[in-house]
Amino acid sequence: MNFLQSLLGAVRPPEWVVDEMQNRVVLFLNHVLMQEKAAQDRLRRQKAKPVRIQWGDFHLTLAPTAAGLLERCLPEATPELRVTLTQTSPLAVAQSLLSGQKPGVDIQGDVQLAAEVAWLVDNVRWDVEEDLSRLVGDAPAHTLARMARSAAEAVKAFAGRWPPRSSAAAPDPAPSTPPPADGPAA
Incomplete structure (x- = not known):
């Protein structure tokens, strides 16, 4: 598993791919937000306050707009809130999400903005x-x-259930078939 993690850490997509993926993330988030008036109202109150989301080397800085949606910020924008995923392993993050838990995060910056972001995470869902x-x-x-x-x-x-629990304390089950006889088969 360490080999897989090191391989994933070494593979870097081209900058244009990262840029396009970030644009798609913003489009998707805005699609979800447009279906939630309460979320848009909350974001309007935080207009133009950059939030930097970081996971390892990947980062995205977004700011709420006057319309209550999100836009990407210029790279030199100083974030008022930093949200960093502390779990570095993609497998650990996926396992947390699939088991219904939130991945570990470190949050620093504007307390009111952090409260609004937390509300969005807890209350806004994509209606697939x-x-x-x-x-x-x-x-x-x-x-x-x-x-x-x-x-x-x-x-x-x-x-x-993953990773499997160790069965060192449990005795091995008895074999289901008897051992072969030593003599020739009849």
């Missing part, structure tokens, strides 16, 4: 089923969403 229904209709969207929830529950259950 609603977006799917616009594409395929209500009934198929409901069926797909139900199947996705079942799959997510199965993954959560699996992640909750």
Whole structure:
């Protein structure tokens, strides 16, 4: 597993890929925010206050707009709030999220802005089923969403059991078949 982590740490996408991915993240976040008027109202109150989100070498600085959405800031913008994921392993972060826990974070800066960001994290959710229904209709969207929830529950259950517990204290079960006879088979 250390080899996989070191490999993931050594692989760096080109700068244009990182830039485009950050643009897509902002578009997605704004799509979700546009469905939540209360979230937009909260963001309007924090207009133009940069928030830097960092995980290892990857970072993204966003600021709320007058419309209650988010925009990327210039690289030289001084953040008023810094949110740093303290878990460096992608596997550990995924395991935390899949088991329903929040990954470890270090938050420094404007307390009111931090409270608004915490409220957003706790209360704003992407309504996948609603977006799917616009594409395929209500009934198929409901069926797909139900199947996705079942799959997510199965993954959560699996992640909750990982890594496997040591069975050193438990005795080995008896073999299910008797050992072979020493003589020739009849």
